[in-house]
Amino acid sequence: MSHSTKKTFEAFSADIDEICPYRISQHNPVRSASNSPLYEGERSIRSPINLSIPLRPILVVSDSSDHRAEWTGFIAEEHYQTLDCTYGNFLAFPRDYPIDLSFVVCDLDHCTIELQVLFRFLKEIYPQLPVILMGTQRDISIPKEEYPDYLIGSLSRFEPALFAPLINSGLTIHKTIKEKLALGYSAGIPFVPINMIGDSPAFVRLNEEIRVAAQADGAVLLTGERGTRKDIVAVQIHWQSQRRANPFDVIQTNIVIREIQEPYLFGQEPNVHPLSPEGYVGRLELMDHGSILLNEIEYMGKTTQEMLLSYFKTKTLHRLKSSKPRICDTRVFASGSPILSEMVDNGGFSQELYNYLCATTVRVPALREFIEGIPGMVQATIRWLAESVGAKEPPVFSDSAIEKMMLYSWPGNTVEFEQVMHRAVFCNKSGRIGPEDLVFDFEPANDQQSLLHWIGKPLDEIEKRFILETLWLNQGNRSLTAKTLGISEKTLYNKLREYEKEDAI
Numbered sequence: 001m002s003h004s005t006k007k008t009f010e011a012f013s014a015d016i017d018e019i020c021p022y023r024i025s026q027h028n029p030v031r032s033a034s035n036s037p038l039y040e041g042e043r044s045i046r047s048p049i050n051l052s053i054p055l056r057p058i059l060v061v062s063d064s065s066d067h068r069a070e071w072t073g074f075i076a077e078e079h080y081q082t083l084d085c086t087y088g089n090f091l092a093f094p095r096d097y098p099i100d101l102s103f104v105v106c107d108l109d110h111c112t113i114e115l116q117v118l119f120r121f122l123k124e125i126y127p128q129l130p131v132i133l134m135g136t137q138r139d140i141s142i143p144k145e146e147y148p149d150y151l152i153g154s155l156s157r158f159e160p161a162l163f164a165p166l167i168n169s170g171l172t173i174h175k176t177i178k179e180k181l182a183l184g185y186s187a188g189i190p191f192v193p194i195n196m197i198g199d200s201p202a203f204v205r206l207n208e209e210i211r212v213a214a215q216a217d218g219a220v221l222l223t224g225e226r227g228t229r230k231d232i233v234a235v236q237i238h239w240q241s242q243r244r245a246n247p248f249d250v251i252q253t254n255i256v257i258r259e260i261q262e263p264y265l266f267g268q269e270p271n272v273h274p275l276s277p278e279g280y281v282g283r284l285e286l287m288d289h290g291s292i293l294l295n296e297i298e299y300m301g302k303t304t305q306e307m308l309l310s311y312f313k314t315k316t317l318h319r320l321k322s323s324k325p326r327i328c329d330t331r332v333f334a335s336g337s338p339i340l341s342e343m344v345d346n347g348g349f350s351q352e353l354y355n356y357l358c359a360t361t362v363r364v365p366a367l368r369e370f371i372e373g374i375p376g377m378v379q380a381t382i383r384w385l386a387e388s389v390g391a392k393e394p395p396v397f398s399d400s401a402i403e404k405m406m407l408y409s410w411p412g413n414t415v416e417f418e419q420v421m422h423r424a425v426f427c428n429k430s431g432r433i434g435p436e437d438l439v440f441d442f443e444p445a446n447d448q449q450s451l452l453h454w455i456g457k458p459l460d461e462i463e464k465r466f467i468l469e470t471l472w473l474n475q476g477n478r479s480l481t482a483k484t485l486g487i488s489e490k491t492l493y494n495k496l497r498e499y500e501k502e503d504a505i
Contacts, residue, residue: 055171056100060084062107067158071105071134074160078167087113095125102130103152103170109135122148130170134158149245202370206233209362214240219312221357222293222335224364227413230335233364234293243331246290249283254299260484261304267319284317287330297334297357298343305350308332312356332357367410367417374406377417385425395425397433404435416440467495 058080060071068084075082083101091113093099104126111118122131123146133154152170155162213220214237222230231250238248251265267282284292294300300308311317312332316325334357343349378397386394401424410416424437471481482492 055080056102056174057081057083058167058170059090059099059101059104060107061087061090061104062110063087063112064107064110067107067110067134071107071158071163074158074163075167078164080167080171087111087118091117091121093125101126102174103132103150104129105132105134107134108154116146119146119148130173132166132170151245200370200372202365203373206362206365210236210240213237213360213362216360217241217243217331218359219331219357220333220360220362222333222362222364223338223340224335225366225413226337227415228364228366229414229418230364231293231295232414233362234291234333234335237333237362238291238331241291241331243289243291247287248291248293249287250293250295251283252295254296261301262307263320265304266307266317269319269322282317282319284311284330284332285319285326285328288328289330291331291333293333293335295335297336298340298349300349302350305353309350309353309356312353367413371406371410375402378402378405378421381418381421382425385421393431395428395431395433398435400435401433401438404438408440464495464499467492468499471496 058075060068060075060082062068062071062084063086072082072084080102083099104122106118108115122129127149129148130150130152131148132152135155135157150173152166152173155166210233220234220237222233224230234250235248238244253261263280263282265282265284267285268280307317311328314325315327315329317328318325340349340354344351344354382394382397405420412419420438420440423439424433428437467481467485470484471478478492478496479489482489485492
């Protein structure tokens with residue numbers, strides 16, 4: 001390797017700064033935490049215990065036994081499980097069933113293999129594994145496209161004060177990735193792209209529109225009937241785009257009441273509101289260099305529309321009550337029901353904002369348009385459902401059960417399909433599903449999550465829904481939920497205990 005092709009570590013670090021949203025440095029030791037999808041306030045969450053994914057071991061890879069002992073000892077002191085091995089043993093890990101890890105720490109100073117080989121192994125065998133690079137005594141010569149997709153950052157030497165926030169960020173990123181890719185994001189996005197399976201004309205057209213949207217980098221408007229899972233299509237566009245290694249988030253606009261839409265999306269300066277005197281970062285700013293989906297954007301308030309329009313025009317945003325603009329490069333996806341265009345015509349939604357959102361439009365077809373894809377969707381979904389509960393073998397759908405599903409009209413589209421599949425798989429004890437096991441009693445989701453759905457309901461039921469949705473928006477943080485609702489934590493705790501008792505009856 002000629003000297004001209006080598007890079008100093010300073011140049012290598014500059015490359016990481018450019019391509020990696022989780023980069024950490026001595027000058028900004030919380031940068032990777034602030035780019036973490038679960039960031040709250042000025043420091044990262046130590047352990048995102050509100051998610052359902054269990055933590056996995058942290059692997060330290062080095063050909064120096066002293067480094068492995070020192071680093072694993074420090075991690076163990078933080079009460080996290082560790083593993084360590086040499087590079088030879090690491091590359092010998094089975095490719096068919098790789099070991100499940102939280103993240104990996106790679107010692108560059110004591111690495112007896114070519115870094116191109118190491119990085120290629122990480123990208124091919126562990127494409128979703130967060131990586132920390134430690135040590136800088138080697139010259140680097142690696143194209144940017146070969147860096148690990150989830151490169152958290154690098155340290156020139158072991159410094160506990162900088163290594164600790166890297167560990168926290170790595171665990172947060174690991175749990176967020178696993179939540180999104182394995183069991184489904186909290187908004188309900190499964191890893192299996194069940195809308196994109198098959199070779200019907202509707203599938204072919206949809207996949208082509210996804211490809212075109214992924215190559216562009218402007219706003220995207222996802223249209224289609226309710227229940228078509230436009231959120232899954234947004235995930236596919238994000239994963240196929242150049243932003244795929246960066247954060248992705250979903251905002252259910254219809255359940256964020258208009259009074260808190262602006263601070264929730266754009267953030268809030270300290271001492272603006274007595275319920276959150278410390279202020280907080282908005283979701284748009286948190287997803288910088290990534291993507292965000294505003295689901296059912298027709299429920300967005302007028303002032304929030306104006307702030308979003310200003311963001312599109314200037315690529316800057318203002319936290320609530322702040323005059324300081326903040327540069328932000330978050331790609332915005334928006335989904336809308338068929339009534340969105342009518343709202344634009346009637347003045348209920350900004351025509352100018354609508355024009356920005358329509359820079360790229362993807363129409364998500366109704367399930368009845370690709371009914372021939374039902375068999376493939378069944379097979380993909382039962383595998384996903386079986387894996388989510390640790391089942392060794394998924395149940396078998398009989399031909400007559402598949403035929404019954406293909407003859408059904410699916411008024412609730414993919415959402416209804418998922419409900420039927422969940423009921424059939426989780427209620428089945430025999431391992432074989434026949435037509436008698438399929439129950440189609442779906443309540444159309446036209447206003448299932450809308451506030452309009454709750455008009456005429458008892459106040460107790462509305463209060464319960466509002467409290468639980470606020471708790472969901474705050475990712476299970478009871479303290480923040482109590483502040484948002486303007487009640488004490490004790491009151492919130494008592495309410496949740498009541499709901500648990502009701503559900504147990």
